[in-house]
Amino acid sequence: MRGLICGPKCAACGIVVSIWGIIMLVLLGIFFVIHSAVLIEDVPLPEDLYQDTNPPQAIYDLYNQVGYNCFIAAAVYVLIGAFSCCQMRLNMQKEYLVH
Template identity: 70%
Template sequence: MRGLICGPKQAACGVVLSLWGVIMLSMLGIFFITHSAVLIEDVPFSDSDIHEDSNPPQKLYALYDKVGYNCIIAAAFYLCLGAFSCCQMKLNKRKDYMVH
């Protein structure tokens, strides 16, 4: 069948993994954008970002936002992977229907 790249089990696995990726990365993105204090260890900042800034929290908040937007972008990629996997599942079902 044309366009069929992966089998039914691999497509189902892709759907499950992409669903988890979208949920997890979306939540992380939201928490980073809201500047959650728990995630401070995951923000890539140096001492100069804190000590040499005239308005200290703003540079750190910009880094939080940058990481949050990266998480949202990664969630969008997982969403595309999930859509691709769903299409592969439908193509596999159509192939099984046509064979039987």
Template identity: 50%
Template sequence: MKICGPKLSLCGLIISVWGIIQLTLMGLFFYIHSVALIEDLPLEEKYDNIDDFYSAANAAYNQNAYNCWIAACIYVLTLLLSAQQFYANSRVTAN
């Protein structure tokens, strides 16, 4: 069953592959607590002590890592749909 054309399905394939690569790497960097990504964490402006800051930062890093990996899984679903559409469009034009 065709939902989209050959150009849109190819575009979906390319964007999905890039999204999977990017979000998987970002999830990995959040998981290893990369300091370069600290600005992307939802942290408060001020903490009472350093232990509260560290626990909030660790929780935020882990949550962002999981969010990136969930989004990468959604891109895998988009990749599968785009690949199926690309295959369906190539079969129609071959006949």
């Protein structure tokens, strides 16, 4: 079968992990974009933050950047999930042709 890279169990695992990653990263990205105070420990604060003329805006910009990074990672999980779905479909076609 042309294009078949992984088996049915690996493809199913990829789908499950992708769904979980998409849900988790989209929610985390939303919470970063709305500037959730609980996530301040996960924001990379630079040393020269307090020398900035507007420190709160600098922190909000860092929150937004981390949120956008979460959305980008979720998009990567969408691609991995699509690849896993294609692999699952190819595995089903292979089983159908064999029987």
